[in-house]
Amino acid sequence: MSDAYYHASGSLKLKGGEDGVKKKKKKSKKDKEKLASAVSKTDSGAGSGAGSGSEKSPATYQYRQKTAAELKFEETQRKRQEAKVEKVATKSHKERVAEFNSYLENLSEHYDIPKVGPG
Template structure:
């Protein structure tokens, strides 16, 4: 064996059989919640029951949310500002945007102009 030979393949951990398999999400949770709602004496269609089961599930997920109230409020304000910015841009035509940009460029000082200093 030369010093450049190597064993091919992926690395394996000792004591494990095969790789890690990801769990697949199943719809059993919603069905269980729907059955629980039916058992509680709910009158309505099956779709209503499924909707209620999903809202219950969302409320449970709300408990496990990782963001604080301040972070949520910050994100909401950011979304609102972004929608305002987009609506402002969308309301202008291309011609108006070009005119505004030209006005902005006229107001800028030229970088290659030598400022006058002193008398004369």
């Protein structure tokens, strides 16, 4: 009776072995310590320089300015979006349903057999 209710437990075993799935290597503490020491060295090295405050450290990031083409693209997208909203907003739900129904009435029936020839 217990054989009737047997089910396999565990994960699904696929053909091909372990080739497909590989776990990522975990970062060790040594790597983190090396990074921290490298950052501290660059900070201390930049402070002991000639003392010009106008130079920016490599840790500060500048925001990328958009190009003219990107700005034009965004403006075009915004105008298209506005036109689409205006088009949808002009009709009420009742008008849209009526228009859709008239469209469906004009469609040919897909299951009708078209008449071909004189007979």
